[in-house]
Every structure is written in C-alpha cells, then in structure tokens.
Amino acid sequence: MIALASECLVFRLDNGESVPLSPDMVSVELVGEAAPLFDPDFVTQAANAVFFYFKHELGRDSVTVGEFTLALETALRGFNLTEENLARAWDQPGTASADLCDLAGESGEGFELVFFPRLRNELRAQLQQEASVLRFQGLKNCVKLLTGARRWTSRCQELNDRIVGFLRDCLSTEAGRRACTLRIE
Numbered sequence: 001m002i003a004l005a006s007e008c009l010v011f012r013l014d015n016g017e018s019v020p021l022s023p024d025m026v027s028v029e030l031v032g033e034a035a036p037l038f039d040p041d042f043v044t045q046a047a048n049a050v051f052f053y054f055k056h057e058l059g060r061d062s063v064t065v066g067e068f069t070l071a072l073e074t075a076l077r078g079f080n081l082t083e084e085n086l087a088r089a090w091d092q093p094g095t096a097s098a099d100l101c102d103l104a105g106e107s108g109e110g111f112e113l114v115f116f117p118r119l120r121n122e123l124r125a126q127l128q129q130e131a132s133v134l135r136f137q138g139l140k141n142c143v144k145l146l147t148g149a150r151r152w153t154s155r156c157q158e159l160n161d162r163i164v165g166f167l168r169d170c171l172s173t174e175a176g177r178r179a180c181t182l183r184i185e
Contacts, residue, residue: 096131
C-alpha cells in the first residue's frame with residue numbers, strides 16, 4: 001500500500017472511487033446565486049481553509065465530496081450575504097426576468113397545455129435580449145396555481161420538477177453554444 005502524503009486528503013466520490021488531493025489540487029467552481037458574489041481567489045482560499053479544517057482540526061484522512069461541499073457552502077454563507085445583496089448581484093445588466101405566476105395566470109383555462117408553450121416562448125424572448133442570466137421567479141406559486149393546490153403536495157413537486165426540467169431542456173436546445181445562466185426561484 002502506498003502511504004498518503006502528509007498534505008493530502010482522500011476525497012471519496014459518489015461512484016466509490018477515492019482520489020487523494022492536496023489543497024492546491026482542489027478546484028472549486030461556483031454556480032448559481034453565489035457565483036457573481038465571490039472572487040475566484042477568495043473561493044480558493046475558503047476551500048483551502050475547509051481542507052485545513054478536515055485535515056488538521058478534525059484529524060481526518062478522508063472526506064466525501066458531499067461533506068466537503070457542505071462545509072465550503074457553510075463557510076461561504078458565513079460571510080453574511082443577505083437577500084438584498086443576492087438580488088443586487090442578479091439584477092444587474094444582462095439579466096432578463098419573467099414571473100412564472102404571471103405566465104400561469106395568462107394560461108387561463110388551458111392550464112399546463114397552454115403554460116408550457118408560453119414558457120418556451122418566454123425563454124426564447126429572453127434569449128433574443130442577449131441576456132447572460134435568464135431569471136424565472138415565482139415557481140412555487142406558479143405550481144400551486146396550475147395544480148389548484150393550497151398546500152404543497154407530491155403532485156406539486158412533480159409539476160415543479162417538470163417545469164425545471166422543461167426550462168433546462170429548452171435552454172440547452174435554444175441557446176446553442178451561447179453561455180447562459182438559468183436561475184429558477
């Protein structure tokens with residue numbers, strides 16, 4: 001058996017494979033809400049701190065990718081980001097927004113049969129604006145409106161997942177090679 005270098009930590013992957021990494025080898029890419037808020041060097045330093053925490057503070061030789069990710073997310077959340085700061089980061093030039101509740105309301109009696117084509121058309125309209133961030137808000141209320149539910153049910157969750165999957169599929173089809181961020185709230 002080969003001895004693990006003193007500065008390495010073994011990362012256990014979901015597929016059962018284990019990979020020894022040093023702090024310099026850990027690569028972190030932020031996606032979603034946090035991406036525009038942190039400088040890449042800052043994220044690297046935070047990842048190194050989390051690495052140090054597991055290796056030296058907890059004395060561990062291995063960690064799952066999920067544990068590491070959760071610890072890094074907790075560390076980054078500790079920098080007191082408020083909803084106002086997140087909103088300001090996303091409401092910058094290059095962001096196109098649509099309210100899913102409005103689209104559901106405009107669908108009238110057609111419900112899902114009318115909603116999904118309208119949703120595709122809205123995504124196309126946002127892509128024509130050359131926006132780099134496509135923002136769809138009001139998902140939970142939209143789902144409740146379309147299902148006629150007062151409380152969240154398994155049917156609501158199913159429709160929620162269908163809408164998210166539909167938007168992702170439409171973006172990958174419609175955007176081509178253009179890089180866009182899809183934000184669904």
